[in-house]
Amino acid sequence: xxxxxxxxxxxxxxxxxxxxxxxxxxxxxxxxxxxxxxxxxxxxxxxxxxxxxxxxxxxxxxxxxxxxxxxxxxxxxxxxxxxxxxxxxxxxxxxxxxxxxxxxxxxxxxxxxxxxxxxxxxxxxxxxxxxxxxxxxxxxxxxxxxxxxxxxxxxxxxxx
Numbered sequence: 563x564x565x566x567x568x569x570x571x572x573x574x575x576x577x578x579x580x581x582x583x584x585x586x587x588x589x590x591x592x593x594x595x596x597x598x599x600x601x602x603x604x605x606x607x608x609x610x611x612x613x614x615x616x617x618x619x620x621x622x623x624x625x626x627x628x629x630x631x632x633x634x635x636x637x638x639x640x641x642x643x644x645x646x647x648x649x650x651x652x653x654x655x656x657x658x659x660x661x662x663x664x665x666x667x668x669x670x671x672x673x674x675x676x677x678x679x680x681x682x683x684x685x686x687x688x689x690x691x692x693x694x695x696x697x698x699x700x701x702x703x704x705x706x707x708x709x710x711x712x713x714x715x716x717x718x719x720x721x722x
Contacts, residue, residue: 574598574686578699582681587672588664595684595691596663610667611654613646615674618667618693623656625689667693 575594583589591599599608602622609626612618621629633647655668672678676695683699685692694702 573601574689577685579684580681581684583667583672583677583679585679586666587669587678588666589682589693590662590664591659592684593663595686596659598686599659599691606659608657608659608665609654610657610665610671611650612671612675613649615649615653616694616698618671618675618677620665620691620693622689 575592575598579592579595581589581592599620599622600606602624607623609621609623610618611621630647630650633643633650635643637643653668653671653674655671657665657668659665667677675693676697677693681696683694683696
């Protein structure tokens with residue numbers, strides 16, 4: 563579905579899901595995440611990559627196509643976007659989700675991010691699914707908790 567030129571999928575699952583990567587580099591998507599991906603037009607085709615070598619991103623293929631277009635737009639930040647596109651292409655791969663709801667993480671991505679035979683955390687964010695290895699997740703969660711009182715004040719100022 564599109565709204566104001568943006569691809570939007572209703573019903574992204576909330577929360578963080580723990581999933582194990584098996585010895586073949588596959589992970590089984592939680593049912594709610596599989597349903598979320600299937601809510602996009604292309605059914606079970608995704609693009610999996612990283613931009614920062616710490617977090618994998620699973621994009622429904624239509625969302626990835628829009629992201630790839632934005633990475634190619636001319637402007638002041640073209641060099642940075644071009645570099646990020648190269649990184650995404652290096653680590654990325656089109657992947658089909660199989661009949662059991664599993665997908666195989668690209669080898670180079672999996673090895674670089676340390677996602678081999680590990681419990682990973684998955685979270686929907688901005689029309690994609692983010693994946694963090696357990697050590698990276700714990701590091702980011704600890705950082706999120708620092709200065710928590712000030713962060714809660716931001717919520718209060720925004721009436722959230």
